Amino acid sequence: MLTLIKDTLTSQVVTLWRVFSHLWVKADTVEYPDEMPYMFPRWRGRIILSRDPDGEERCVACNLCAVACPVDCIALQKTEDEEGRWYPEFFRINFSRCIMCGFCEEACPTNAIQLTPDFEMAEYERQDMVWEKEDLLIDGTGKYHDYNFYRVAGKKIGGKDKGEARNEAVPVNVRSLLP
Amino acid sequence: MTFEVGSGLSISVILATVIVVAAMLIWVERRLLSFWQERLGPNRVGPFGLLQVVADMIKIFTKEDWVPPFVDKFSFVLAPAIIMTVILLSFSVIPFAPGVGVVDSNIGVLFVLAMASLGAYSVMLAGLSSDNKYALLGSLRAAAQMISYEVFMGISILGVVALSGTFNLREIVLAQEENGWYIIPQFIGFVIFLIAGVAESHRLPFDIPEAEQEICAGYHTEYSGMKFGMFFVGEYLGLVLISSLITVLFFGGWLGPSFLPGIFWFALKSFVFIAFFILLRAAIPRPRYDQLMTYGWLFLLPVSLLNLLITGVIILSSS
Numbered sequence: 001m002l003t004l005i006k007d008t009l010t011s012q013v014v015t016l017w018r019v020f021s022h023l024w025v026k027a028d029t030v031e032y033p034d035e036m037p038y039m040f041p042r043w044r045g046r047i048i049l050s051r052d053p054d055g056e057e058r059c060v061a062c063n064l065c066a067v068a069c070p071v072d073c074i075a076l077q078k079t080e081d082e083e084g085r086w087y088p089e090f091f092r093i094n095f096s097r098c099i100m101c102g103f104c105e106e107a108c109p110t111n112a113i114q115l116t117p118d119f120e121m122a123e124y125e126r127q128d129m130v131w132e133k134e135d136l137l138i139d140g141t142g143k144y145h146d147y148n149f150y151r152v153a154g155k156k157i158g159g160k161d162k163g164e165a166r167n168e169a170v171p172v173n174v175r176s177l178l179p
Numbered sequence: 180m181t182f183e184v185g186s187g188l189s190i191s192v193i194l195a196t197v198i199v200v201a202a203m204l205i206w207v208e209r210r211l212l213s214f215w216q217e218r219l220g221p222n223r224v225g226p227f228g229l230l231q232v233v234a235d236m237i238k239i240f241t242k243e244d245w246v247p248p249f250v251d252k253f254s255f256v257l258a259p260a261i262i263m264t265v266i267l268l269s270f271s272v273i274p275f276a277p278g279v280g281v282v283d284s285n286i287g288v289l290f291v292l293a294m295a296s297l298g299a300y301s302v303m304l305a306g307l308s309s310d311n312k313y314a315l316l317g318s319l320r321a322a323a324q325m326i327s328y329e330v331f332m333g334i335s336i337l338g339v340v341a342l343s344g345t346f347n348l349r350e351i352v353l354a355q356e357e358n359g360w361y362i363i364p365q366f367i368g369f370v371i372f373l374i375a376g377v378a379e380s381h382r383l384p385f386d387i388p389e390a391e392q393e394i395c396a397g398y399h400t401e402y403s404g405m406k407f408g409m410f411f412v413g414e415y416l417g418l419v420l421i422s423s424l425i426t427v428l429f430f431g432g433w434l435g436p437s438f439l440p441g442i443f444w445f446a447l448k449s450f451v452f453i454a455f456f457i458l459l460r461a462a463i464p465r466p467r468y469d470q471l472m473t474y475g476w477l478f479l480l481p482v483s484l485l486n487l488l489i490t491g492v493i494i495l496s497s498s
Contacts, residue, residue, distance in 0.1 A: 004478060012463060019462035022215045029219040 037110050039117035042144075044102045047093055049133065050111065050124040050142035057137065058112035058149060065104035073097035074104060083158030085150065091136060095121055096129035104112040110149040114142040184280045191311065193281060197270050198433040201415040206231045208415075208457050215461040220232055227325050239411075241306040251308035257404065257408035258305035266416040269294040274349040276441035277431040287348035288340060292333050293381055298417070299325040302388060303380075306398035306412070307361035317397025320468055321388030324378055327475050332375035338368040338490040339428050352432035360431040364493075369429045371479055376425065378471070380417030383460035387468050422452035 030037045030078070052058050061078035079089040104113045123129050141147070156162045163170035182190060206221060206228060213220030222228040246252060269291045271281035299322055306318020339361050340346060343354035351411055357359055362369050369422030378385040398412045426432055426448040433441030435448075466474070 001478065001482075015462045019215050020458055022217055025217050027214070028217050031219070100256060135470045 020092045039119075041117060043117035043119075044100045044105075044115040045130075046095075046100065046116050046121055046174060047100075047104065047136065048114055048138045048142060049091060049115055049136040050138060050140065050144075051148075052148040053146060054148065055139075055142060058089050058110070058147075059088050059091065060086040060110050061091075062086075062109060064107040064109065068103040068107035070101060070103060071097045071099055084155075085157050088133060091129060091133040093136060094130050096126060101121070111142070111144045111147050111149055114144075116142075183278055184283055185284065188280050189279060191268065193275065193279070194267065194492060197267065197416065198219060198412070201412050201419055202232050202236065204418065204453065205235055205411075207453070207480075208460075210458045211454060212461050215458065239405060241407040242404040244406060247309075247400055249310045250401060251310070253403075254304040254308035256406070257405045258308065259303050259399075259413070261304065262301035262413035263409050263416065265294040265297045266413055266420055267440050269420050270423075272348055273420075273425075273427060275430055275445050276350055279442060280349065283349050286346050288336055288346045288351075291348075291420075291484040292329065292336075292492070295325070295332070296329055296468040298379075299329075301413075306400070309398070309401040311368075311401050313394040313396075313401045314384055314398050314400045316394050317388045317390075317400070321398055322380065323382060324385065324387060327472060328375045328378040328479075331371055331475060331483045334480075334487055335368040335371035335375060336428060337487050338365045341487070341490055341494055348432075352427055352434065355431040356434055359492060360429065362429040363484075365429060366462060367482060368490075371483045371486070372428070373425065375478065376421035377456065377459060378475070380421055380497070382414070382456055384465045385461040385471060387465065387471060390465060418450065418453060418456055422449040422456065425449075425452050454473070 050058050059076075061076055063076065063078070065078060066072070066074040073094040074092070076091040076093075077089040078086055080086055100115065102115050105115050108114075123130075150157055150160065150165075152166050152168075154162060154165055156166060196372050208365060209231070210222075211221040220228065221231040224230040246255060270286045272287035272290050274283070276278045302321035302325070306314040306316075306321070309315070310380050339351060342358070342361060343351045345351060345354070351361075366474060381388050389399065394400075399407055401408060408465065421443070430448050432448075433445045435441070435444030
């Protein structure tokens with residue numbers, strides 16, 4: 001019985017006091033609509049399509065994001081312009097399905113698709129959760145400022161031949177290697 | 180109509196106050212709990228969230244009052260009414276301040292204990308009539324818990340009764356005016372009454388009859404709408420009742436420095452105990468059911484009997 005009393009005093013009463021002393025600890029709560037919480041730059045929120053430093057669309061419609069997407073919320077169609085650049089004819093993200101996992105961003109070879117620290121995407125109409133390319137495209141470069149896929153890639157497009165990209169050698173003429 | 184013990188005005192004011200206070204406790208509890216958990220709690224409806232109670236009431240009154248087809252309809256409807264009624268009846272013997280009260284009963288203490296025993300019927304009927312295994316388990320637990328803890332509750336008050344020589348709660352307060360608060364001579368009795376009170380109103384940590392994690396909501400699993408609301412408010416009424424009983428029996432009721440009226444001191448002391456009960460909920464985990472029973476019968480019962488014995492010896496030797 002004495003041990004029970006001792007346990008009560010050392011355990012229960014101490015517990016009560018510790019919990020009570022939280023009364024003068026400031027609450028962790030951020031009262032969200034009144035004050036915005038600090039959003040970390042790499043927060044995985046609303047998805048955008050960025051442009052390269054020249055102001056062209058970065059997306060080359062390779063479909064890797066759509067393949068990587070675990071919930072299949074990305075739909076797009078490839079098309080080509082007269083210079084031979086690939087770009088999406090349409091690019092559609094269904095945000096009512098999207099789980100903000102960021103796999104599309106990891107899969108993207110051209111840094112086109114990026115996740116941003118914006119989470120205020122509630123809509124009254126379910127159809128409004130489907131965003132088209134015009135809604136997704138932004139005018140900036142997003143998180144990667146200097147990257148331009150066509151300047152580093154070996155693909156030939158109008159105005160840039162093979163071998164003219166940055167850090168790239170002129171293609172070897174394989175026939176000239178013949179003995 | 181005058182404001183004296185037993186007048187119609189007095190009765191209606193006390194009834195209204197008690198019910199409003201019990202309803203406000205919904206907000207008080209959520210707010211205090213959240214402070215102890217470093218949150219803010221409900222603070223959006225009205226100033227400091229005070230109107231949260233109104234919102235809750237509107238919600239609970241407009242909910243569908245569903246009686247499942249498989250229940251025993253009569254006792255199902257009766258059960259929530261019983262708990263409200265018996266606890267409100269218990270308030271009739273509480274002396275709130277000089278001249279404020281419903282009855283000055285000579286059997287005040289016994290009346291409160293009797294009403295607490297009747298309260299056990301409420302949970303038993305609710306569990307039995309619900310025809311639901313969780314409800315039945317809950318009511319089994321509630322019945323055993325309430326019946327056994329009533330024993331220690333009664334015995335722990337007997338020390339106070341022996342010291343003051345009366346069952347009348349008002350005279351117990353007046354006796355404390357002469358002899359000092361009974362918390363000092365009856366400290367053990369106070370602790371036992373406090374623990375038994377928690378078990379009696381099945382508040383956390385002794386909320387085993389309605390332990391959500393084990394048996395859904397226990398005896399009120401099948402209840403919804405205002406019937407559930409009555410159990411809910413009944414629990415808070417029980418909390419207020421136990422707090423005011425502790426105030427009356429051990430902390431001198433309305434007694435206090437005379438620069439404030441007695442009712443203020445009564446309210447202040449009661450609120451301290453209400454807050455303490457909420458702190459218990461925030462801090463102490465729920466014991467197992469057999470631990471609860473063992474603790475009661477093998478620890479609280481001998482201690483309370485010993486307390487009564489020693490009190491009797493002291494009274495006899497000093498007279």
